[in-house]
Amino acid sequence: xxxxxxxxxxxxxFIALYVASLLILGWKGRAARKEDTLQDFYLAERDFGYIxxxxxxxxxxxxxxxxxxxxxxxxxxxxxxxxxxxxxxxxIVFYLAFAPKLHRLSHDRGYVTPVDYLQDRFGSRxxxxxxxxVMIVALSNYLLAQLMTMGRALQGxxxxxxxxxxxxxxxxxxxxxxxxxTLGGLRAIAWxxxxxxxxxxxxxxxxxxxxxDQFGPLSAATERVLASTDDFKVARPAPAMLxxxxxxxxxxxxxxxxxxxxxxxxxxxxxxxxxxxxxxxxAFLPFTTALVAVIAGxxxxxxxxxxxGAATDxxxxxxxxxxxxxxxxxxxxxxxxxxxxxxALMSTADSAMxxxxxxxxxxxxxxxxxxxxxxxxxxxxxxxxxxxxxxxxIVLAIVLRNHASLITLLDRKFDVLVQLVPxxxxxxxxxxxxxxxxxxxxxxxxxxxxxLAFGPFxxxxxxxxxxxxxxxxxxxxxxxxxxxxxxxxxxx
Amino acid sequence: MTGQAKPRRWIAIVYxxxxxxxxxxxxxxxxxxHFYGLPLWVIATLAALxxxxxxxxxxYLSLPEDE
Numbered sequence: 381x382x383x384x385x386x387x388x389x390x391x392x393x394f395i396a397l398y399v400a401s402l403l404i405l406g407w408k409g410r411a412a413r414k415e416d417t418l419q420d421f422y423l424a425e426r427d428f429g430y431i432x433x434x435x436x437x438x439x440x441x442x443x444x445x446x447x448x449x450x451x452x453x454x455x456x457x458x459x460x461x462x463x464x465x466x467x468x469x470x471x472i473v474f475y476l477a478f479a480p481k482l483h484r485l486s487h488d489r490g491y492v493t494p495v496d497y498l499q500d501r502f503g504s505r506x507x508x509x510x511x512x513x514v515m516i517v518a519l520s521n522y523l524l525a526q527l528m529t530m531g532r533a534l535q536g537x538x539x540x541x542x543x544x545x546x547x548x549x550x551x552x553x554x555x556x557x558x559x560x561x562t563l564g565g566l567r568a569i570a571w572x573x574x575x576x577x578x579x580x581x582x583x584x585x586x587x588x589x590x591x592x593d594q595f596g597p598l599s600a601a602t603e604r605v606l607a608s609t610d611d612f613k614v615a616r617p618a619p620a621m622l623x624x625x626x627x628x629x630x631x632x633x634x635x636x637x638x639x640x641x642x643x644x645x646x647x648x649x650x651x652x653x654x655x656x657x658x659x660x661x662x663a664f665l666p667f668t669t670a671l672v673a674v675i676a677g678x679x680x681x682x683x684x685x686x687x688x689g690a691a692t693d694x695x696x697x698x699x700x701x702x703x704x705x706x707x708x709x710x711x712x713x714x715x716x717x718x719x720x721x722x723x724a725l726m727s728t729a730d731s732a733m734x735x736x737x738x739x740x741x742x743x744x745x746x747x748x749x750x751x752x753x754x755x756x757x758x759x760x761x762x763x764x765x766x767x768x769x770x771x772x773x774i775v776l777a778i779v780l781r782n783h784a785s786l787i788t789l790l791d792r793k794f795d796v797l798v799q800l801v802p803x804x805x806x807x808x809x810x811x812x813x814x815x816x817x818x819x820x821x822x823x824x825x826x827x828x829x830x831x832l833a834f835g836p837f838x839x840x841x842x843x844x845x846x847x848x849x850x851x852x853x854x855x856x857x858x859x860x861x862x863x864x865x866x867x868x869x870x871x872x
Numbered sequence: 873m874t875g876q877a878k879p880r881r882w883i884a885i886v887y888x889x890x891x892x893x894x895x896x897x898x899x900x901x902x903x904x905x906h907f908y909g910l911p912l913w914v915i916a917t918l919a920a921l922x923x924x925x926x927x928x929x930x931x932y933l934s935l936p937e938d939e
Contacts, residue, residue: 459913462914462918465921476931480935483938597908599909614906615902615903615911615913616903616913622897626891651937651938652936652937657932657933659932663926663929663932667921
């Protein structure tokens with residue numbers, strides 16, 4: 381890749397050292413393995429302390445989408461995409477509804493995957509299977525988005541060689557990730573997250589300083605936007621956008637809290653105190669990340685105008701290229717930010733990959749294919765799953781390169797994930813909730829969410845109905861059936 | 873705080889109030905006044921978001937511990 385990008389040997393040495401450190405941690409994670417079990421490989425023996433848990437949650441939650449998708453959406457919609465800061469925070473708020481109790485249960489009952497809880501709570505294979513499929517599909521969608529963003533990160537910086545750089549970026553980085561992920565499991569991934577989370581935190585703050593240094597104060601950027609035809613992007617959002625804002629908070633807040641890899645980190649917390657302190661700190665991190673990406677989007681709107689469609693997801697890369705070409709210091713700092721972008725992408729993608737592997741192994745293979753398989757065999761099967769999943773998604777990432785904006789991918793995934801809210805969040809608090817109504821509610825919710833999202837309906841505008849996500853309508857019906865049906869059964 | 877966690881419904885009410893402050897439905901449409909580049913409605917929203925973060929951190933840190 382070095383002959384394609386305008387990075388010199390020094391920059392590539394820096395990036396190579398960073399990537400090498402991830403591989404070394406993969407080996408270290410393997411060496412630290414205590415036993416060849418699923419609990420060790422996928423939950424690191426449930427022994428994460430405050431710093432490791434915080435940085436692994438942080439590096440996992442803030443993804444390539446935070447850098448590229450949020451900056452791109454701000455470019456398209458303006459300051460209204462402050463929604464991203466809000467939905468990142470709302471994920472942490474919705475954890476309050478179930479994480480403390482789920483953490484306690486997971487330690488008492490030995491859960492490895494999120495579906496372990498559902499099976500324990502409802503004893504329904506149908507609910508468990510549907511939940512597994514929903515989570516695997518949603519997470520594969522997420523992983524695909526990260527891989528595509530890896531490609532775009534290089535594509536945006538490579539000028540006329542963009543197409544080749546995209547392919548090399550997807551394949552190279554995915555291979556590195558699957559190597560350290562399968563070597564050391566969650567332990568290795570969490571340790572790499574400590575490095576990646578630190579680089580990410582520094583990278584966002586450096587980006588903010590760099591934008592101000594290169595382009596001048598934010599006030600000048602805002603004035604420039606106001607003087608253009610994009611002036612409406614500074615004003616308060618229109619009522620339709622306000623409804624959309626509300627919808628994002630509910631759908632992404634709840635759906636994001638139910639990300640399987642995030643739930644597994646709750647399982648992996650050493651104690652409730654550790655988890656509470658980590659999540660309390662996480663409540664402030666949208667301001668150091670998502671907000672910076674929004675501001676970067678405003679700078680792009682002011683200084684790189686005229687982009688449309690999928691190209692808007694590359695506005696950050698365009699900004700970085702301008703900074704990079706302006707001075708030696710700018711060049712050096714862009715290398716640091718580029719590393720932070722890689723950190724964001726890889727830390728999210730590796731966690732998603734491991735979580736998919738755990739669910740395919742524990743919830744599908746060990747239940748339907750080989751229930752008597754010993755733990756060592758299951759771990760081995762899980763590692764193979766990681767390779768196969770990554771291989772398939774690399775092909776998809778290359779084939780779908782020009783077909784979907786990042787934010788489109790984001791929307792559909794949460795529409796389905798949020799349908800698990802009654803089973804998880806209500807199921808943990810309402811003892812009267814019963815499996816049959818929960819199952820019917822789940823099926824109805826998914827059918828409505830997917831039907832509205834992909835059906836040929838005129839009233840669905842930009843993937844939403846009256847500004848609200850299809851998943852929200854599905855969730856309302858889903859919850860009504862789950863609670864109403866259970867109450868009816870109890871009453872009878 | 874010790875012992876079994878009890879439902880604290882007032883917490884949900886506070887969150888609803890904060891949500892109503894974060895989403896700027898109450899701000900005049902078409903207002904493009906800004907302070908150091910941040911529109912005034914953005915500053916109001918960020919202040920409410922910061923209050924939500926602080927409240928959330930407080931709730932987490934006041935939860936009972938198991939061990």
